[in-house]
Amino acid sequence: MTIFQNMNITSSALTANRLRMDVVSSNMANAETTRGTYVNGEWQPYKRKMVVMQSDRSPSFSSVLHSEINKNQNNGVKVTDIAEDNTPFNLVYNPTHPDANDQGYVQMPNVDPLKEMTDLISATRSYEANVTVFNTNKSILTKALEIGK
DSSP states (O other), X not given: XXXXXXXXXXXXXXXXXXXXXXXXXXXXXXXXXXXXEEETTEEEOOOOEEEEEEESXXXXXHHHHHHHHHTOOOOSEEEEEEEEOOSOOEEEEOTTSTTOOTTSEEEXXXXXXXXXXXXXXXXXXXXXXXXXXXXXXXXXXXXXXXXXX
């Protein structure tokens, strides 16, 4: 383990949580967007997006053992995908809307503001926790350098 490995792990988590916050803000900004993507000659509402993360370390025991023996530095977290939520769109009755169908219903995005705020709070708290870890690690390294004085 190198002296900066803890900082690398924490910075990967900071980057991933920052992306989570960006995706949540994008979802909130498009919560009323009825023309998100153009598919097969028709406009589709915006689809909620979600960040998919996983550990940089392989889950199998043998890969972890070989990694530690060879001292590969593959710890941390990484974003593997930004997936679209495939839950059905919300139907809202508004016959005056330009995107209303023949029955007067408009397909609205599948974004739930309450769920998005919960995700935002979770990402923010994770980000803050990782900032605290990073600052603590920086303080420990500074104190370790002061020992030599």
